[in-house]
Amino acid sequence: MPEWTSTVGTGQLARLLTSQERYERSPGARRTPAYRALADGVRLLVLEGRVPVGARLPAERELAGALAVSRTTVAAAFDALRADGFLESRRGAGSWTAVPAGRPLPARGLEPLPPEAVGSMIDLGCAALPAPEPWLTRACQAALAALPPAARTHGDFPAGLPALRQALADRYTARGVPTMPEQIMVTTGAMGAMAALCRMFAAGERVAVEHPSYANVLQLMRDAGARLVPVPMTEGTPGWDLAAWRRTLTEAAPRMAYVVADFHNPTGALADDDQRRELVAAARAAGTVLVVDETMVDLALDEEPARRPPRPMSAFDHGGAGVITVGSASKTFWAGLRIGWVRAAPEVIRGLISRRAYADLGSPVLEQLAVAWLLTSGGWQGAIEQRRDEIRASRDDMVRALREHLPTWEFTVPAGGLTLWVRTGGLSGSRIAEAGERCGVRLPSGPRFGVGGAFEGYVRVPFTVRGPVAEQAAVRMAAAVDLVARHGAQGQELPPGYTS
Numbered sequence: 001m002p003e004w005t006s007t008v009g010t011g012q013l014a015r016l017l018t019s020q021e022r023y024e025r026s027p028g029a030r031r032t033p034a035y036r037a038l039a040d041g042v043r044l045l046v047l048e049g050r051v052p053v054g055a056r057l058p059a060e061r062e063l064a065g066a067l068a069v070s071r072t073t074v075a076a077a078f079d080a081l082r083a084d085g086f087l088e089s090r091r092g093a094g095s096w097t098a099v100p101a102g103r104p105l106p107a108r109g110l111e112p113l114p115p116e117a118v119g120s121m122i123d124l125g126c127a128a129l130p131a132p133e134p135w136l137t138r139a140c141q142a143a144l145a146a147l148p149p150a151a152r153t154h155g156d157f158p159a160g161l162p163a164l165r166q167a168l169a170d171r172y173t174a175r176g177v178p179t180m181p182e183q184i185m186v187t188t189g190a191m192g193a194m195a196a197l198c199r200m201f202a203a204g205e206r207v208a209v210e211h212p213s214y215a216n217v218l219q220l221m222r223d224a225g226a227r228l229v230p231v232p233m234t235e236g237t238p239g240w241d242l243a244a245w246r247r248t249l250t251e252a253a254p255r256m257a258y259v260v261a262d263f264h265n266p267t268g269a270l271a272d273d274d275q276r277r278e279l280v281a282a283a284r285a286a287g288t289v290l291v292v293d294e295t296m297v298d299l300a301l302d303e304e305p306a307r308r309p310p311r312p313m314s315a316f317d318h319g320g321a322g323v324i325t326v327g328s329a330s331k332t333f334w335a336g337l338r339i340g341w342v343r344a345a346p347e348v349i350r351g352l353i354s355r356r357a358y359a360d361l362g363s364p365v366l367e368q369l370a371v372a373w374l375l376t377s378g379g380w381q382g383a384i385e386q387r388r389d390e391i392r393a394s395r396d397d398m399v400r401a402l403r404e405h406l407p408t409w410e411f412t413v414p415a416g417g418l419t420l421w422v423r424t425g426g427l428s429g430s431r432i433a434e435a436g437e438r439c440g441v442r443l444p445s446g447p448r449f450g451v452g453g454a455f456e457g458y459v460r461v462p463f464t465v466r467g468p469v470a471e472q473a474a475v476r477m478a479a480a481v482d483l484v485a486r487h488g489a490q491g492q493e494l495p496p497g498y499t500s
Contacts (some may be wrong), residue, residue: 042057043086046086051456054096060075070288086100177343183343202224206253208258211489212455214265214266231244243280250285259292270415281316289324292312296331297332300386395413409424425481485496
């Protein structure tokens with residue numbers, strides 16, 4: 001039995017089964033036995049991450065009443081799920097969801113292809129873009145001009161260069177969150193920030209995460225020894241299920257929670273002010289540290305002039321100690337500029353700095369100077385405006401190409417960010433990803449963004465290429481789909497319920 005299990009309410013499970021149309025009771029569906037339809041429904045809810053692995057299911061009698069079927073039907077469905085490896089039970093402890101033992105589904109992080117290895121491969125594995133020019137060159141030239149005073153020091157700045165800490169504090173203040181430089185630590189990218197926070201809060205602890213969530217952070221947390229507690233996003237138009245968050249935070253009492261409220265990776269969802277306020281309040285009530293990833297915050301593509309963007313999550317943290325914010329220049333500006341930061345209460349920053357002596361000591365000075373110039377010269381905003389135009393065109397090209405060449409794929413077009421979260425029409429995302437490599441396109445499968453093998457029926461498609469390249473990427477993805485549909489992909493086991 002898992003160390004901690006969530007509980008799926010009877011009504012909640014019945015609604016999920018009905019909304020996904022996995023459990024069909026109409027006369028026309030009698031060709032499939034009722035118990036098998038129910039078992040298939042529960043299994044696919046687990047695979048798609050709507051019901052977490054390790055979640056306790058309702059008692060047979062209660063579920064039978066909610067679904068208006070016999071208890072025998074529910075018992076037979078549970079037996080089938082146990083036989084398939086999707087349910088475990090113990091007398092006196094009930095039944096909880098599982099995934100079959102055997103070869104694990106892909107769940108590691110995302111690694112970019114080395115530039116020299118790209119060749120004819122279209123790499124959609126990582127959501128990253130070439131550097132924006134002339135802004136990168138100008139920033140580097142300004143950094144070189146500002147280098148001599150720093151060069152006359154030892155060069156180790158564990159908290160970050162004072163000029164950059166001040167610039168970042170001023171930026172938060174301008175966004176409505178009064179901030180002092182003492183609340184900022186500069187890191188080596190957002191992943192450096194998350195690694196530092198995991199060392200402080202996550203090792204051996206429960207950590208609540210959105211489900212799906214960013215693959216590299218999930219893997220980082222696993223490596224840190226965290227016990228991940230997934231909280232499913234809402235179905236249809238992705239968003240935050242606040243009732244599920246309140247229930248999870250109350251029942252699991254995680255030490256830390258990780259959320260991407262601004263153009264969520266991978267779904268592109270954007271939390272509104274009310275959702276942010278409620279998430280902060282729920283975390284505070286549970287005593288959970290809320291870590292908010294803002295790496296996509298500047299990548300709004302469809303801003304309405306009359307609509308104010310949501311406030312930062314830290315604006316709702318009135319005590320100032322419950323929300324920690326992570327930011328980065330890598331997604332907004334360029335992945336090669338490895339500068340990130342943490343905004344937190346001064347005592348948290350001091351703790352992070354003291355631990356840094358055993359990690360990387362500090363971030364590159366020249367790159368910090370470049371980011372400081374961007375933030376204080378107007379270069380950041382100029383680069384962002386250029387970036388938004390480029391990404392908007394890429395998104396529109398990719399959406400158009402996917403709808404033409406893969407009309408059965410389903411996705412919500414996000415108002416910002418860099419990625420599409422795509423349901424693959426009943427085919428295995430893992431097999432499509434494997435076949436895609438043979439067809440000349442690299443993209444990550446859904447299970448990389450989940451916990452316990454969820455999201456087999458998804459892939460993530462970044463809109464980081466445009467024009468003819470986006471068109472060719474869709475053509476190659478369609479070729480991979482055709483290959484999987486006709487022959488399957490080699491060397492992978494496929495969970496029951498997906499077409500090979």
